[in-house]
Amino acid sequence: MQIANSMAFLGEESAFEVLAKAKALEAQGVDMIHMEIGEPDFDTPEFIKEAAIKALAEGNTHYTATKGIPEVREVFANYICETRKIPVSKTDIVITPGAKPIIFFSLLATINPGDEVIYPDPGFPTYKSVIEYLGAKAVPLPLREDNAFRFNHEDLWRLANEKTKMIVLNSPQNPTGGVLTEHDLVVISEVAREFDCWVLSDEVYSTIVYDGWRHRSIVGLPGMRERTIIVEGHSKRYAMTGWRLGYGVMPEGLASHVTRLANNAVSCTAAFTQLAGKAAYEGSQDCVADLCREFQERRDLIIAGLNSIDHVSCIKPDGAFYAFANIREFGWTSRDIEMYLLQEANVAALAGTGFGKYGEGYIRFSYACSQETIEKAIERMKTALANLPQLESFRQPYYAS
Ligand SMILES: Cc1ncc(COP(=O)(O)O)c(C=O)c1O
Incomplete structure (x- = not known):
């Protein structure tokens, strides 16, 4: 099959790739928390x-x-x-x-x-x-x-x-x-x-x-x-x-x-x-103000939660609905932590490197989900990250295929 050379330069949003992996796990019966995709969970007004x-x-x-x-x-x-x-x-x-x-x-x-x-x-x-x-x-x-x-x-x-x-x-x-x-x-x-x-x-x-x-x-x-x-x-x-x-x-x-x-x-x-x-x-812009108010509450919740996890820190964002958490202290790459959270905490989030090389050492969490879900995600991550195995022993089963 002949494909244009220029196609080699066209990338893809990693959010869609992680979403596909999360969906595949869900199809096997896993209860997944979605924090990978950047879309509000609210209904259109x-x-x-x-x-x-x-x-x-x-x-x-x-x-x-x-x-x-x-x-x-x-x-x-x-x-x-x-x-x-x-x-x-x-x-x-x-x-x-x-x-x-x-x-x-x-x-x-x-x-x-x-x-x-x-x-x-x-x-x-x-x-x-x-x-x-x-x-x-x-x-x-x-x-x-x-x-x-x-x-x-x-x-x-x-x-x-x-x-x-x-x-x-x-x-x-x-x-x-x-x-x-x-x-x-x-x-x-x-x-x-x-x-x-x-x-x-x-x-x-x-x-x-x-x-x-x-x-x-x-x-x-x-x-x-x-x-x-x-x-x-x-x-x-x-x-x-x-x-x-x-x-x-x-x-x-x-x-x-x-x-x-x-x-x-x-x-x-x-x-x-x-x-x-x-x-x-x-129409009335109350829906925009309501959405923003709810996001601010979620932001406060997720930032406090992330900062309560050992070796994770996250500064308070001033806008959008993403938390970009620093995970450097674990000594793992962002990609490994992304995979670990997906498999072991069943929390889908994105490696910072999906956004460029300066994203290494970070994980992006989209807090476009309910406050209850955010609390559950923090608890799951706290447990999973407290039990981080040796990197090599984690990598073997998941990266082999
Ligand atoms: C910074 C930025 N620009 C543009 C877009 C694309 O938005 P739309 O859904 O309107 O194509 C997104 C979607 O995530 C975004 O984050």
């Missing part, structure tokens, strides 16, 4: 579902304009105007099935082989995967625990050069829960202007911030509107992961290219999904 049902009943079951239905884009544009305090018109919005295609299409539309793209490490795996797929150089910007998983400003200045065509940022961040400060954003904007490059600002967790933190977008800083692509979507804030609804906000000149890519790849996003997404923004 009723008023959004009702809007979709109404849209279907009214016959919205056909193709739409590739960019999205004009009145839906209008509402999305208004939302961005209000929340990011910048002028945006519907011509700057491209709607896609989920936020992920915006990452893919934006890179496709702006990056040439040999270009350099700076991306956060640990970070959402799609960035590196697509950058390398395009034959560009993926330049990791380390996020370190001692800096609350924010980047070091000198690192960014050192890594940027005239070949840098894009800086990817993600705040609040997956997998660390870190949130960038205003000063961090100013530094990124200075580097972007100095080297005349794009900024891909992944803001899909913008409404999930805690302890009075307010989401800030780089797009409002001087000189950034014309070089920023905001990645937004409904998956996380409205628990709509399965609906596939996301969008990008970008200069109109780029939007036309991203639209052409979407036209060739997906034609358009489902009409009733778009209309449900419009209703989501027009």
Whole structure:
């Protein structure tokens, strides 16, 4: 079978791989706790579902304009105007099935082989995967625990050069829960202007911030509107992961290219999904506040729990719904601990290295599950980790196949 050489560079999210392993164990009767996948366990709010049902009943079951239905884009544009305090018109919005295609299409539309793209490490795996797929150089910007998983400003200045065509940022961040400060954003904007490059600002967790933190977008800083692509979507804030609804906000000149890519790849996003997404923004936002409040309680519970386990420590994340726990003291790799927790504690969580080499020594727990489940997971892990065998004797049965 002949496969394109470029396929060797395209990676995959490890969350889906671990989910498959966890499901296989469940099929054998194991009671598994799922903390691997990044999706809210809440149901999509009723008023959004009702809007979709109404849209279907009214016959919205056909193709739409590739960019999205004009009145839906209008509402999305208004939302961005209000929340990011910048002028945006519907011509700057491209709607896609989920936020992920915006990452893919934006890179496709702006990056040439040999270009350099700076991306956060640990970070959402799609960035590196697509950058390398395009034959560009993926330049990791380390996020370190001692800096609350924010980047070091000198690192960014050192890594940027005239070949840098894009800086990817993600705040609040997956997998660390870190949130960038205003000063961090100013530094990124200075580097972007100095080297005349794009900024891909992944803001899909913008409404999930805690302890009075307010989401800030780089797009409002001087000189950034014309070089920023905001990645937004409904998956996380409205628990709509399965609906596939996301969008990008970008200069109109780029939007036309991203639209052409979407036209060739997906034609358009489902009409009733778009209309449900419009209703989501027009309705009461209590559901977003409720979701955030519940996540904050879960965060406090899981952080206290993780820190009560011997040799595990975890700093308090300011946003998103992930805890990125330090497991270095065990002397095992993240991958071994991931496997051990899956097999021995029946807790599915992700090795930090699934998010890049700077994730070694960490495990990501998605706390998109009930408080009761979090408590159960902590108890199971406490017992399993207290009985950690010799690494080699653990590895033999599990890695042999
Ligand atoms: C940082 C980040 N960006 C983008 C996405 C993709 O979201 P969507 O479901 O809208 O494609 C995710 C999903 O986990 C994410 O964590």
